[in-house]
Amino acid sequence: MNGASSTLIADNKQVELAVRPGTIGPSVVDISKLYAQTGMFTYDPGFTSTAACESQITYIDGDEGILLYRGYPIEQLAEHGDFLETCYLLLYGELPTAAQKADFDYRVTRHTMVHDQMNRFFQGFRRDAHPMAIMVASVGALSAFYHDSTDISDPHQRMVASMRMIAKIPTLAAMAYKYSIGQPFVYPQNHLDFTSNFLRMCFAVPAEEYKVNPVLSRALDRIFILHADHEQNASTSTVRLAGSSGANPFACIAAGVACLWGPAHGGANEAALKMLEEIGTPDRIPLYVNKAKDKNDAFRLMGFGHRVYKNYDPRARIMQKTTHEVLNELGIKDDPLLDVAIELEQFALKDEYFLEKKLYPNIDFYSGITLKAMGFPTSMFTVLFALARTVGWIAQWKEMIEDPSQKIGRPRQLYTGATRRDYLTIAQRA
Numbered sequence: 001m002n003g004a005s006s007t008l009i010a011d012n013k014q015v016e017l018a019v020r021p022g023t024i025g026p027s028v029v030d031i032s033k034l035y036a037q038t039g040m041f042t043y044d045p046g047f048t049s050t051a052a053c054e055s056q057i058t059y060i061d062g063d064e065g066i067l068l069y070r071g072y073p074i075e076q077l078a079e080h081g082d083f084l085e086t087c088y089l090l091l092y093g094e095l096p097t098a099a100q101k102a103d104f105d106y107r108v109t110r111h112t113m114v115h116d117q118m119n120r121f122f123q124g125f126r127r128d129a130h131p132m133a134i135m136v137a138s139v140g141a142l143s144a145f146y147h148d149s150t151d152i153s154d155p156h157q158r159m160v161a162s163m164r165m166i167a168k169i170p171t172l173a174a175m176a177y178k179y180s181i182g183q184p185f186v187y188p189q190n191h192l193d194f195t196s197n198f199l200r201m202c203f204a205v206p207a208e209e210y211k212v213n214p215v216l217s218r219a220l221d222r223i224f225i226l227h228a229d230h231e232q233n234a235s236t237s238t239v240r241l242a243g244s245s246g247a248n249p250f251a252c253i254a255a256g257v258a259c260l261w262g263p264a265h266g267g268a269n270e271a272a273l274k275m276l277e278e279i280g281t282p283d284r285i286p287l288y289v290n291k292a293k294d295k296n297d298a299f300r301l302m303g304f305g306h307r308v309y310k311n312y313d314p315r316a317r318i319m320q321k322t323t324h325e326v327l328n329e330l331g332i333k334d335d336p337l338l339d340v341a342i343e344l345e346q347f348a349l350k351d352e353y354f355l356e357k358k359l360y361p362n363i364d365f366y367s368g369i370t371l372k373a374m375g376f377p378t379s380m381f382t383v384l385f386a387l388a389r390t391v392g393w394i395a396q397w398k399e400m401i402e403d404p405s406q407k408i409g410r411p412r413q414l415y416t417g418a419t420r421r422d423y424l425t426i427a428q429r430a
């Protein structure tokens with residue numbers, strides 16, 4: 001492979017394939033003409049070696065444990081910025097000036113209410129419905145309430161739909177929580193910042209004043225920053241593929257919510273906390289680590305491992321620091337779950353299996369402990385992940401829609417099924 005191209009010899013055919021470098025990270029071999037030139041497909045289930053698109057939003061170096069949003073290290077954004085600043089950066093590519101930030105905050109704040117008939121939409125759910133089921137349904141239902149921002153060919157409507165989702169999905173998330181505990185919905189308050197507003201919509205009750213704890217609000221805002229985007233992960237790829245057909249933005253984000261729910265992806269924060277609760281005490285850690293290593297046991301250490309990170313997930317480090325901050329603020333001195341988590345991490349990271357397979361804690365390992373301490377039930381953990389990831393999904397969807405070379409995504413396959421055969425009547429069948 002030389003700088004500009006690579007030579008492939010397949011089926012006695014020799015083809016030259018262009019090699020395209022990125023600004024940082026791996027180059028790509030452009031195989032878009034491979035089928036036309038060779039009559040063959042590439043084969044890469046799970047897309048372990050496949051770049052599905054070109055993007056300028058997020059860069060991950062899995063070996064070095066680096067995560068950049070539009071070139072800015074996640075550590076610096078989490079330390080110095082707030083979530084809406086990160087939203088602006090992901091959507092528009094630059095950090096906002098003071099005036100741009102004020103305008104963006106103002107516009108998001110004034111889109112936080114949902115159409116009041118959404119309340120009746122919620123009444124159709126059982127009270128014990130999983131909040132993620134409610135989120136899949138209600139995010140998709142936004143396209144039934146906001147017809148005036150579903151035309152993806154209109155940049156203004158795309159912008160309005162984007163602002164509506166960033167602003168309204170926290171309101172829907174809070175409504176899903178309130179509905180599940182039988183408490184009345186709490187309307188947003190425009191004088192509160194994004195995350196304080198969300199905390200109040202979740203935990204305020206009509207019977208008394210609710211005072212936002214600034215330490216918890218800052219911690220949750222930082223958690224949202226950590227979850228905002230992550231390159232071409234499964235749910236983002238789902239949003240891009242749904243969007244490539246021209247589906248409206250609300251439907252595409254609903255598809256992302258559905259994909260995120262899986263325990264191998266965003267559902268891992270809920271699964272990780274349940275795993276820590278099942279382990280219960282540090283003396284049971286070896287049993288579970290051995291189960292995770294046993295090829296015949298489907299059990300995996302939830303919150304461990306990552307398709308890209310073969311080093312410590314930089315978000316997990318910040319998450320761990322935030323966990324201690326929140327527990328200190330709440331006066332929780334010895335959280336048994338945190339003790340198990342810290343012991344489990346130390347045990348696993350000394351174990352040959354985890355070292356050899358480069359399995360480290362990921363963002364989902366510590367987030368559950370923090371969110372539980374803040375008062376969220378386990379069933380809300382992935383909802384919070386979806387709330388934060390909405391801006392990443394939208395930024396990636398916007399980038400795809402605005403890409404002039406964009407076309408509908410339509411992968412092919414390696415067919416190993418039956419060859420052609422004629423129909424048999426039922427009498428002819430054995």
Ligand code: SDX
Pocket residue numbers: 046229230232233234263264265266268292293299300301302303304305306307308357359362363364
């Ligand atoms: C997220 O893609 C993203 O960026 C996702 C995300 C984002 O921000 O969008 O970062 C969010 O989804 C984080 C990941 C949360 N999921 C979990 O914590 C679930 C537990 N982790 C695993 O299911 C797994 O590590 C994945 C799904 C995260 C990654 O799976 P891969 O890349 O397909 O890796 P693999 O399954 O091929 O595993 C490689 C090897 C296998 O062993 P061998 O078959 O090679 O012998 O490592 C083993 C796996 O069995 N392995 C684990 C393990 N994770 C992988 N063994 C025990 N415990 C684990 N957690």
